[in-house]
Amino acid sequence: MFKINSINASSRKTQVTQIHIVIDLPVFSPLGPPSQISGSNIRQKQNLRRQVSHCHISMHNIREKRKVQCVTGSALMRNWNLQGGKQVPTLCLFSVREFIENLPQDLKVDFHEDSTRMSLQSVTLTSLVSHSHLGLISLNSSSTALQQQQPVKGFVCCPRRISFSSAAGGLEWPQLKQPGISSRASRRPNRNVAERNLGIRAAGMDGSEPSSEKYIMINDCNGRMGRAVAEAAIGAGLKIAPYTITGGPVPEEPLDILGSKVKVCGKERRDEVLDLVRKQYSGLVMVDYTVPDAVNENAELYCKYNLPFVMGTSGGDRERLLTFARSSGNYAVIAPQMGKQVVAFQAAMEIMAKEFPGAFSGYKLEVTESHQSNKLDTSGTAKEIVKSFQKLGLDFNLDQIGMVRDADSQIAMGVPSEHLGGHAFHTYRLTSPDNTVEFKFEHNVCGRSIYAQGTVDAVLFLMKKIEEKSEKKVFNMIDVLHEGAMR
Ligand SMILES: NC(=O)C1=CN([C@@H]2O[C@H](COP(=O)(O)OP(=O)(O)OC[C@H]3O[C@@H](n4cnc5c(N)ncnc54)[C@H](O)[C@@H]3O)[C@@H](O)[C@H]2O)C=CC1
Numbered sequence: 001m002f003k004i005n006s007i008n009a010s011s012r013k014t015q016v017t018q019i020h021i022v023i024d025l026p027v028f029s030p031l032g033p034p035s036q037i038s039g040s041n042i043r044q045k046q047n048l049r050r051q052v053s054h055c056h057i058s059m060h061n062i063r064e065k066r067k068v069q070c071v072t073g074s075a076l077m078r079n080w081n082l083q084g085g086k087q088v089p090t091l092c093l094f095s096v097r098e099f100i101e102n103l104p105q106d107l108k109v110d111f112h113e114d115s116t117r118m119s120l121q122s123v124t125l126t127s128l129v130s131h132s133h134l135g136l137i138s139l140n141s142s143s144t145a146l147q148q149q150q151p152v153k154g155f156v157c158c159p160r161r162i163s164f165s166s167a168a169g170g171l172e173w174p175q176l177k178q179p180g181i182s183s184r185a186s187r188r189p190n191r192n193v194a195e196r197n198l199g200i201r202a203a204g205m206d207g208s209e210p211s212s213e214k215y216i217m218i219n220d221c222n223g224r225m226g227r228a229v230a231e232a233a234i235g236a237g238l239k240i241a242p243y244t245i246t247g248g249p250v251p252e253e254p255l256d257i258l259g260s261k262v263k264v265c266g267k268e269r270r271d272e273v274l275d276l277v278r279k280q281y282s283g284l285v286m287v288d289y290t291v292p293d294a295v296n297e298n299a300e301l302y303c304k305y306n307l308p309f310v311m312g313t314s315g316g317d318r319e320r321l322l323t324f325a326r327s328s329g330n331y332a333v334i335a336p337q338m339g340k341q342v343v344a345f346q347a348a349m350e351i352m353a354k355e356f357p358g359a360f361s362g363y364k365l366e367v368t369e370s371h372q373s374n375k376l377d378t379s380g381t382a383k384e385i386v387k388s389f390q391k392l393g394l395d396f397n398l399d400q401i402g403m404v405r406d407a408d409s410q411i412a413m414g415v416p417s418e419h420l421g422g423h424a425f426h427t428y429r430l431t432s433p434d435n436t437v438e439f440k441f442e443h444n445v446c447g448r449s450i451y452a453q454g455t456v457d458a459v460l461f462l463m464k465k466i467e468e469k470s471e472k473k474v475f476n477m478i479d480v481l482h483e484g485a486m487r
């Protein structure tokens with residue numbers, strides 16, 4: 001059962017006389033639940049096209065009529081139970097427990113032995129709805145379970161929300177806001193864990209205040225970079241929005257990315273999807289790894305919905321991309337290269353060009369880049385770095401960049417065979433007019449993790465900018481490095 005046993009308080013204390021636990025009930029989702037739906041009956045499926053958008057637990061200092069803490073998190077439907085021959089969604093209250101576990105460390109909430117996943121998981125929406133108006137909330141179909149709990153006092157409910165309060169008179173709550181510490185930081189002493197577990201906020205759906213969840217939506221999670229970023233983001237404690245827009249085939253089943261379900265939607269539904277995620281996930285950052293042809297329209301779409309974005313996709317009309325993004329008044333990181341060490345090299349070349357313009361006048365430049373055979377465009381990174389060489393005095397056009405895409409040549413130039421499907425080898429060779437001096441710069445990357453990690457840093461960078469309400473601007477990866485993201 002769900003009983004708050006004790007709350008340990010620390011030094012600066014505020015009396016809390018009641019604790020409210022608020023459970024938001026299903027919100028219709030036009031896109032259907034991201035979790036798996038079993039059963040072939042269409043009507044059944046329609047009935048299941050509901051999801052619990054989020055739960056949140058808020059603690060109120062009733063005496064002073066103010067909220068002192070609010071923890072929000074995902075309560076996406078994880079189970080579907082069969083009841084009386086009908087499938088009913090089960091509200092997985094385990095997430096509520098997760099939220100409680102992520103309360104500030106100096107606030108300890110103990111559970112009774114029987115307040116385990118088992119009993120919490122079996123609170124069904126139907127039982128909540130059917131009993132709530134009678135003044136009962138049933139746990140485990142044992143009807144009055146909560147009523148029997150002390151110190152539950154009573155609750156109010158409305159169709160989308162049930163809240164019940166616990167008479168926790170005499171309990172103490174630490175004053176969270178301390179001078180010099182931001183309220184968010186002080187609420188979350190274990191930042192990584194908190195960031196990992198803070199969940200969905202259906203801002204605007206229930207009229208409650210926006211919260212600080214850290215969600216990203218990745219297009220296309222079914223692409224190679226998209227998936228790599230999703231995995232790196234989950235590893236870094238971010239949450240993945242349960243939708244992705246694709247330009248490719250749309251599988252019926254959602255993707256499973258390290259346990260996170262992501263529903264794949266065709267690009268013809270992108271307005272519908274973005275409008276939904278914009279409303280559901282405040283503070284969400286978009287990540288784009290698609291194709292050069294989609295770069296401009298995607299960026300313009302993110303701006304239309306006022307969604308901050310990281311554009312990792314190379315190609316497209318870069319001039320139009322930057323101009324549009326800058327004029328849109330949106331936050332963005334746009335960079336054809338997210339690998340931070342490569343970006344540091346790129347930055348060094350920019351500094352050299354700025355400090356010593358024309359230093360290589362008369363020299364000859366050869367640029368060769370090798371990528372997996374299905375890369376659609378010339379290396380965006382090479383194009384970016386060539387700009388610095390041009391400033392250093394080298395006479396070179398972008399169409400002179402040599403592209404290597406065939407396996408034999410790649411093996412010959414040293415690409416390991418296991419990385420033919422995912423590598424980025426770049427060589428810049430500068431030779432003096434009389435061939436007596438040679439400079440050679442190389443950056444050879446196998447796999448995609450360096451970009452995925454850098455993308456996560458770019459996302460965290462944007463989230464910080466948003467949190468600080470700093471000027472809405474378009475940044476690049478060098479800005480991200482300057483901010484100290486070289487971890
Ligand atoms: N900035 C960086 O550090 C890096 C950039 N890239 C760039 O990222 C892009 C993607 O690379 P990969 O993941 O290897 O390619 P990929 O081919 O594996 O994935 C591209 C995905 O985009 C989807 N797509 C196509 N049109 C779309 C649209 N209009 N909306 C949504 N999705 C759409 C495709 O269906 C596909 O699943 C390329 O431009 C590549 O050069 C790749 C690695 C690092």
Ligand SMILES: O=C(O)C1=N[C@H](C(=O)O)C[C@H](O)C1
Pocket residue numbers: 314336337338371372375378379380381382423424
């Ligand atoms: O497509 C790739 O793989 C890569 N694309 C980016 C680019 O075009 O510069 C970055 C890196 O080269 C990998």
